[in-house]
């Protein structure tokens with residue numbers, strides 16, 4: 001096991017800063033030459049699916065679920081009739097669908113294999129865990145290498161483990177909702193995930209339990225030509241509350257990497273789920289993720305989604321407002337730098353009276369970067385007293401940056417209140433000069449302008465994340481100004 | 483002791499370099515001095531000050547600007563700012579979402595060396611002291627720079643920035659316009675407090691009344707891109723009385 005690159009020892013302060021929440025892509029641009037004990041090889045056939053299922057010693061119903069999904073995946077065309085044709089450049093035959101050193105995550109960092117442990121240490125995960133997290137799952141390629149939840153949280157009956165373990169140990173809890181919020185056939189990539197999924201978090205919070213500190217998962221891609229397909233299912237029982245945060249990075253390879261997750265949230269009566277993503281993928285990652293929550297009566301689901309990096313991100317977190325007075329919220333920040341396309345947005349499906357949804361999307365396009373907002377809000381005729389508020393703001397840094405907005409708000413019936421605002425603004429030369437005149441470099445001025453643009457949203461994040469987001473934007477802007 | 487020397491400066495719009503707006507201006511400001519420039523609308527006063535600060539809209543097609551004997555024309559606007567040149571804008575930009583406190587903090591941080599960190603406690607102390615001096619409500623620290631500010635509030639915010647950044651030279655472009663009578667006094671008092679052996683000021687104004695409060699050492703009249711007359715503070719009074727027309731005839735030969 002030879003490290004590709006010896007980890008350099010940055011000075012202590014710099015390391016501590018970079019490690020704030022471990023999603024700094026430049027700090028994440030390293031990989032180790034791991035010897036994988038389990039490798040499904042390149043390409044996707046029925047055998048690939050059977051291999052994954054066998055390695056995980058899965059129940060027959062899961063294998064059936066996977067095989068059906070494979071058929072759906074193969075039958076579905078790429079959605080290029082509305083999405084970018086860049087999807088056609090994904091070479092499904094080249095991708096490696098399963099790579100792991102083992103299936104059972106370790107409960108202490110000391111047991112984690114050396115190079116994998118080093119990876120997460122460089123990303124600062126164990127340190128954050130000590131500081132402010134209730135539990136951590138650290139996934140390395142296909143499987144979680146480490147998974148632990150603090151004892152006081154476990155004692156409350158909270159289950160926090162990876163999908164492999166959870167489906168084996170608690171099928172009675174998870175099977176009921178597995179694949180119910182996002183059916184296999186939702187889209188081509190949800191079908192792909194359903195066929196080859198591995199890793200991801202399964203969380204159950206018992207009635208009335210409010211988990212005080214966040215649970216965090218970290219998804220790390222290490223191998224080249226790899227596809228990461230984690231599957232996350234969070235069930236909050238009646239009146240319970242949880243905040244879940246995920247971070248992701250990958251090293252920069254010359255070939256494309258695929259990340260295609262499925263995340264399902266279930267908030268039962270009066271429950272609250274807050275799901276925070278800050279991802280900063282390397283610029284050759286296809287990030288095609290399906291995320292949706294189901295909110296029962298008086299429940300609340302809030303997605304906070306920050307997308308930085310990747311070659312193409314397609315992600316539209318959604319909430320199905322199934323119970324009366326359910327609330328859904330999506331806060332989305334996307335930064336599309338040169339050569340990147342952030343195709344992001346939100347879906348709000350109102351399915352009960354007096355349900356409320358809010359979408360706030362802010363995108364920033366830099367250089368040749370392209371940001372697309374795609375929204376879907378649906379309020380059927382037979383309901384009454386529903387509310388939606390959609391706001392999408394785009395900021396263009398250069399004249400050749402690009403932004404498109406497809407809001408699609410369908411409201412039937414007249415007993416609802418909806419509001420939609422959209423704006424496109426440019427960072428003006430005058431404003432940059434004004435800031436430069438105060439002594440800021442052009443890059444500092446740009447990043448301050450961008451941080452100002454998202455300021456009201458970033459303030460809603462937990463502190464560690466908003467600080468990290470600011471820093472990431474600074475790094476992105478530094479790289480983009482000549 | 484510093485010197486800012488503007489030498490035979492010719493300035494044109496970057497897109498039309500053959501049509502000068504400023505047509506050969508020479509002016510030397512030393513630390514401790516206050517120079518006032520007056521002149522009709524559209525004669526190039528703002529252009530002159532923005533060109534000295536390095537605004538990309540303008541190209542310098544002749545002459546030079548020297549700070550302590552060294553040309554600054556090759557320097558980026560932010561390098562000029564850090565070297566000690568401050569421009570109080572006639573029309574200050576809004577910076578949405580960026581609070582005054584964060585903006586000034588970033589500006590001061592930009593003046594420190596790598597690895598040096600601004601002392602947050604000392605920073606706020608000095609910020610509050612200067613806001614008190616300019617009678618700016620402390621609530622303003624959390625407001626976004628110039629966003630939704632009244633005309634007078636913007637001008638006061640410019641002086642606050644100047645007070646915090648402690649430049650060697652301040653080019654103040656119509657800082658008095660938009661100020662009510664009380665605000666004018668407050669701003670003038672602020673400038674007078676900053677005035678001293680360490681600061682040189684170029685004051686662009688249309689009105690004598692500002693010069694009653696900030697008494698200049700020299701007054702220059704700019705007309706059609708040139709300085710056509712210089713004198714002491716009495717020149718401003720003369721202009722107030724006679725307007726600019728008499729200069730056309732009186733100074734025409736001296737201009738060429």
Ligand SMILES: Nc1ncnc2c1ncn2[C@@H]1O[C@H](COP(=O)(O)OP(=O)(O)OP(=O)(O)O)[C@@H](O)[C@H]1O
Nearest residue numbers: 495503521522523524525526527528529530539572
């Ligand atoms: N960016 C610009 N684009 C087009 N024209 C400009 C620009 N800047 C200056 N000018 C022109 O140059 C001339 C001088 O403008 P400037 O703003 O320097 O005048 P000023 O002396 O400051 O006038 P005022 O007293 O009205 O502020 C004007 O005719 C103006 O229209």
Ligand SMILES: [Mg+2]
Nearest residue numbers: 527528529572
């Ligand atoms: Mg002017």
